[in-house]
Amino acid sequence: MQFLGRVGTLLLGLSLVLAMCLPVGAVEPIKIGVLGPMSFTQGEGHWNGASMAADEINGAGGVKVAGVMRPIKLIKVDTNEFLSIPDATNAVEMAVSRYNVDFLVGGFRTEAVQVMQDIAMDAKKIFIGCGAAHPELCTRVTKDYDRYKYWFRLTPINSSYLGKVDFILLGTAAAIMKKTLGIKKIKVAVVAEKAAWADPIVNISQKLLPAKMGMEVVGVWRPSPVAKDCTAELAAIQRSGAHIVFTTFSSSVGLTFAKQMGELKVPAVAVGINVESQKSGFWEATGGKGNYVETINTYARVAITPKTIPFYDKYVKLFKQAPNYTAGTYDALYILKEAVEKAGSVNSDKVLPFLEKTDYIDTAGRVVFDKSHDVTWGPGYVTAIGTQWQDGEIKCVWPYHWEKVFYEGTVPFKLPPWVVGYWKNKK
Amino acid sequence: MGLLGVYFRRTVGILRTEVLVLPSRVAVLVFIVALMALPIFTQDYYFLRVLILTSIFAIFAASWDLLSGFTGQMNFGHALFFGVAAYVTALLNLKLGLPPYFSIPLGAVGGVLTGLIVGIPCLRLKGSYLALTTLAFPIILTGIVFAIPSITGGELGLAGLSRLTGSRVMDYYLTSGLMLILGFTMWKITDSKTGIILHAIREDELAVRTAGVNTTRYKLLAFCMSGFFAGVAGGLYAHFMRLAGPSGLEVGLSFQVIIWAVFGGMVTIYGPIAGVFILYPLMEILRIVLDQFPSLPEIRMFIFAALVLLTLLFMPEGLIPWVRDKIETECPRCKVRNVFSRQRCRICDAALD
Numbered sequence: 001m002q003f004l005g006r007v008g009t010l011l012l013g014l015s016l017v018l019a020m021c022l023p024v025g026a027v028e029p030i031k032i033g034v035l036g037p038m039s040f041t042q043g044e045g046h047w048n049g050a051s052m053a054a055d056e057i058n059g060a061g062g063v064k065v066a067g068v069m070r071p072i073k074l075i076k077v078d079t080n081e082f083l084s085i086p087d088a089t090n091a092v093e094m095a096v097s098r099y100n101v102d103f104l105v106g107g108f109r110t111e112a113v114q115v116m117q118d119i120a121m122d123a124k125k126i127f128i129g130c131g132a133a134h135p136e137l138c139t140r141v142t143k144d145y146d147r148y149k150y151w152f153r154l155t156p157i158n159s160s161y162l163g164k165v166d167f168i169l170l171g172t173a174a175a176i177m178k179k180t181l182g183i184k185k186i187k188v189a190v191v192a193e194k195a196a197w198a199d200p201i202v203n204i205s206q207k208l209l210p211a212k213m214g215m216e217v218v219g220v221w222r223p224s225p226v227a228k229d230c231t232a233e234l235a236a237i238q239r240s241g242a243h244i245v246f247t248t249f250s251s252s253v254g255l256t257f258a259k260q261m262g263e264l265k266v267p268a269v270a271v272g273i274n275v276e277s278q279k280s281g282f283w284e285a286t287g288g289k290g291n292y293v294e295t296i297n298t299y300a301r302v303a304i305t306p307k308t309i310p311f312y313d314k315y316v317k318l319f320k321q322a323p324n325y326t327a328g329t330y331d332a333l334y335i336l337k338e339a340v341e342k343a344g345s346v347n348s349d350k351v352l353p354f355l356e357k358t359d360y361i362d363t364a365g366r367v368v369f370d371k372s373h374d375v376t377w378g379p380g381y382v383t384a385i386g387t388q389w390q391d392g393e394i395k396c397v398w399p400y401h402w403e404k405v406f407y408e409g410t411v412p413f414k415l416p417p418w419v420v421g422y423w424k425n426k427k
Numbered sequence: 428m429g430l431l432g433v434y435f436r437r438t439v440g441i442l443r444t445e446v447l448v449l450p451s452r453v454a455v456l457v458f459i460v461a462l463m464a465l466p467i468f469t470q471d472y473y474f475l476r477v478l479i480l481t482s483i484f485a486i487f488a489a490s491w492d493l494l495s496g497f498t499g500q501m502n503f504g505h506a507l508f509f510g511v512a513a514y515v516t517a518l519l520n521l522k523l524g525l526p527p528y529f530s531i532p533l534g535a536v537g538g539v540l541t542g543l544i545v546g547i548p549c550l551r552l553k554g555s556y557l558a559l560t561t562l563a564f565p566i567i568l569t570g571i572v573f574a575i576p577s578i579t580g581g582e583l584g585l586a587g588l589s590r591l592t593g594s595r596v597m598d599y600y601l602t603s604g605l606m607l608i609l610g611f612t613m614w615k616i617t618d619s620k621t622g623i624i625l626h627a628i629r630e631d632e633l634a635v636r637t638a639g640v641n642t643t644r645y646k647l648l649a650f651c652m653s654g655f656f657a658g659v660a661g662g663l664y665a666h667f668m669r670l671a672g673p674s675g676l677e678v679g680l681s682f683q684v685i686i687w688a689v690f691g692g693m694v695t696i697y698g699p700i701a702g703v704f705i706l707y708p709l710m711e712i713l714r715i716v717l718d719q720f721p722s723l724p725e726i727r728m729f730i731f732a733a734l735v736l737l738t739l740l741f742m743p744e745g746l747i748p749w750v751r752d753k754i755e756t757e758c759p760r761c762k763v764r765n766v767f768s769r770q771r772c773r774i775c776d777a778a779l780d
Contacts, residue, residue, distance in 0.1 A: 039725040076721055078714070083728075085674045086480050090473070090711060097472040111672040114586045118669055136583055197582060199573075 029073035030063055030346055032336070033095035034329060035088075035106035035116060038078040041279075042131060042326045046106040048319050049130075049327030050074055053334055063337050066344040072333065075099050081112035088112040089119060096123040102346040103128070105332040110134040121147050126348045126355065128332040129153040131325070135160055138372035150348055152355060152373040154335065155328030155364065156298060157384050161377040163201060165296050166272055169386045169398055170246055171213055173271045173294065176413055177243055181423045186215045189237040189268065191257065192248035193225040201248045201273075218242050225251035230260050238266050243423070247272035247295075255285055262289025267422035269415060270294065280322040283392050290389055292416040294397065297387040298325035298364055302396035302409035304385065309409075311363040322394065331362035379403040390414055448773060450754045450766055455697070458704075462603050466596045475599045481707045482606035483663045488687040488699035489613050490656035495685075496693035497617050498649040499629030501554065503562035505684050507545065508654045510565060510676035512538040512661030517585040517671035518578070527591055531662030538658020539651045546650030550643055565676040572673050584672025591666040602663055606700070609656055614696040616652065625649055626694075690735055692745025701747045706731070756780065 034050045036043030054072040062069040077095045079088035089112075095101045096119060104120050107113040108131035117137065120127040127150060129137060135158045140148040156162065174186040190205045192198035202220055209215040218240040221233045230253065237245060245268045249257065254276035261270060274295040276282055282290055299322065301312050311330065315323045323330075339354040340346055360367045365382035367375055375382050383405060386398030390411070397413040399405040446452045466475070491505045516534030519525045525533070545564055549557055572579040579585065591598045616622050624645050627635045636642050665671040674680070684699075691702020713727045742749035755764045756779050758772035765773050772779060 039728075076718070078725060078727075080727075083679060085668070085670075085672070087710070089668065090477055090480070091714065093473045093476045094711075094714070110582060111584050111670070111674055114583065115668055115670050134583060 027068060027070055029071045030065070030103075030340065031073050031075055031099060031101040032333065033075045033077045033092070033099065033101035033104045033106075035077045035079050035092060035095070035104055036131070036326065037080055037082050037108060038076065039080070040082060041324065042108045043078065043106075045324045045326030046108075046130060046329050047074075047076060048315065049323065049330035050105060050333055052315065052318065052327075053330045053332075057333065057337055064341050065346060072337075075101055077106075079107070079112065079116070081107075081109040085109075085112050085115060089115045092116045092119045096120065096125055101125065103336055103348075105130055105329045105336075106326070107131050108326065110137065113137060117148065117151055121150055124150060124348050126150045126152070126336070126351060128336065130155045130328040130332055133157070133159040133162060135374070138374040142372045149352060149373070152369055154332050154362075154367065154375055156325045157377045157382055158374055159197075162273075162296060162384070163204065164377075165384050165386070166201065166248075167204075167208065167213070168402065169294060169296065170209075170244065170271050172386075172398060172400070172402070173244055173269055173413060174213070174215060177269070177415065177423075180415060181420065183243060183423065186244060187218045187240070187242045188215050189218055189240055189242035189245045190220045190248075191233065191237070191245055192220075192222055193251055193253050194222045195225050195250070197250070198222075198248040205246060215244075223253050223257065225249075225253050227253045227256055230257045231264070233257075234260055234264055234266050237268065238264070242268045243419075244268055245270045245272075247274050249273060250275045252276065255282070255290075258282075258290040258293045259286040260289075261293075262286065262291060265418045267419050269419055272296075277389060278322075278324060278387070278394075280316075280394075283389060288392065291391065292388060292414060294386055294388040294413065297385050297394075297396075298328070299323045300385055300387045300394050300396040302385065302407045304365055304383075304407045305361045305363060307361065307363045308407075328362075328364065331360075331364065331367070334362065335360050335367060379405045386413075388413060448766065449764055451751050451764075459607060462607070463600075466599060470596055472595055475595050477708055477711050479595075479598050479602045479667060480664075481703055482602040483660050483667065484684070484687065484707055485606050485700040485703040486609050486663075487657055487660035488684050488691070488703050489610055489696050490653045490660065491684045492688050492693055492696055492699045493613050493617065493656065494649050494653035496688065496695070496699075497622065497629060498625040498646060500549070500646060500649060501558040501561070502653070502681075503558040503685070504545075504565045504678075504681050505561075505653075505657060506676050506678070506680040507561075507565040507568060508538040508541055508657035509661035509664070509680065510568065510671075510673075511541045512654075512658030513665040513671035513675045514572075514579060514585065515658075516662035516665045517588055520588045520666070521585055527589065527662075527666045531659060531666065534662035534665070535655050535658030538654035538656075538661065540654075541658075542650035542652075542654025543647065545654075546647045549650075550646060562678070562681070565678065565681060569673050569676045572676065580672070582673060584670050584674075585665075586670045586672075588666050588669045588671070590669065591663065598667060602667070605659065605663065609659060610696060610700050613656060617696055621645070621648070686735060690738060690746060692747040692749075695745075695747060698745050698747040702745070705746070706735070709734075 034046050036046030051074060054074050058071045062071040075095055077091045079091045081088040104125055104127040107116055107129050110132045113132040133156050138153055141151055177183055188209055190202055192202045206217055209217050223230050223233055247270050254274040271294045274293055277293045277295045278297050299312055301309055303309055335358055339351045342354040343350040358367055358369055368381060370376050383399055385396050387394045388397045396410045400410050446456055487509055494500050495502045512534040515537030516530045519530040519533055549560055552560055573581055592601055624640055628642050628645060632642055687702040687706055688699035690706060692698025710731060713730055717723060717727060738746055754767050756767050757764055758777055760777040761775040763774045765779060769779055
């Protein structure tokens, strides 16, 4: 009996020591899988944005979960999704089942993100998309809420909204040209790279511009996404008498086209989508010939919210380049932090209701998720922006008092001087 | 009981006289047993996913070998069969609600028809001309896929297919079991009279024709058979991934299958299967290893390419034939293979070199 009593005391003592040690040494980090094609700019943006946010949050003590400050641990998941969809799915499965991540952020190629979504939903992990714009990804939430409720899209705004912004930018440029140069009917050259995603924009342009926007479409040109020479198209556009070139480029042709358009001094302004012109290196790559090119964008050094400029400056300081929209993982982490703290748990089902109620001012605007868990677009929410290269700097030129929206630091859209000169002399 | 005893004794006899006498056959036996027993030891989702995809791609690589390795019809666009079958399977499943055990065989029939459609115009072509023509077909089909998004889903593809089976372990057994059965079937085809004719066509088509064989029919048959097996792989892939998209038609996939087959060893069927079972999991092992060094740049593809290049530099026939030649010798008299340590042939007792 005496022996049993001693053993009992010993065990009790050991238990007490363990109980005292555990809370100190066993603070489990919150694991977040950052999904992206890490060998490409897009994946780099995913990782840079997320690591910047994680460093800030951890520097401030971590995430307060049920009274305990827990650090964030990022898991870099190279999806290689441009080259192999199975590779992407293997990577996500590994993050979910082996690294046992609590949340997922990122993804880029829509076809791959669909399968990643399925893996995340099977594992009931919240997945905040920061890269793929196709509306179908969120339509899945409304079609089958119980299964896809863990999916949210933060950035970019979906491609339907991107299309709207695209035409608003065109309409704004047309109005400025009409007013400045006294042109009665604006002629538009539609130039889109030969890619499937650009087809709907071309089709809508041909219908919408003459019917609803009072413009004339003088022709449609479809250069290869990797064209190294666009002089034939540009000569034809010049002959057509176009005032505006409505661009839809996501590939390297955007660089070639903008450079040669500047070199040839084509008397028209380039407005639309040109992903190459969103990059910091665009000015050097075009030798300054890409001056006055306008494109849809997510970030510029402009006060979309009080957080935008500090974020932009810090990103440029750390990574020596301007953030692209996949760097929205930065905001994704802060949104998750807020929801987790409110829920007091990292359990997806507990976090979900708080994430659905998100009303958060991030670096790109005010984030509110709609019923399909898509980021809301419009005045007072996330609007996206229009940026124009003006003498070596990316300037935000839209929204410029559009629907009463104006971001501090936004400047007026500028017409290239050779365009103004040409059309004034033509009168 | 008596009948069972007879079968047992016969099996043991075959094992003793046909399998255990050659290291390559022992390796195949060990591989099959290990593959079947694996889920007993682990049911890790990630691990099983990698092996399921490996089995699917192994069927795909072997089907390429059947057409390009054995028959010599160099196909640079093999993803066409895979992609078409994936789309047919997806459409049957999504539009008609057919379950996988109907949609996959019918998808494979789609692969057969594609084999016919591609085979007929390619019959007069040889060598690099044939290779380039076959390369064009999946590119053309990708254009069609984007042109009719209402049917094909465009760049999104067709998503939301029903699951292959109810569980990951069952998926594993289905795919690995089918891989073994179809791999064995392809190997038996190449070992049959038809296989010998296909082999002869590759060596000297004119000689085969002068022997009175209708080579056109056999070449078409090779296209159709290859299309069928690649189609089964495509259907399995679509149901497992729950997606049939343009990535299934990509040129990269067509080249990937050639790399697997050439690495493992062409004109063997088992070589391409082994090639996939080495290279595909290797990429995942590299991922796990490189994850331990996050400061390193993304060098996975570089290591993969370097390994394939070095292997082919020192083993131009492929890895498996090279290994086989090291551990086994062929009898100069009766052509039967023997373990390398034997001095005399196990069948005809002739002296081995």
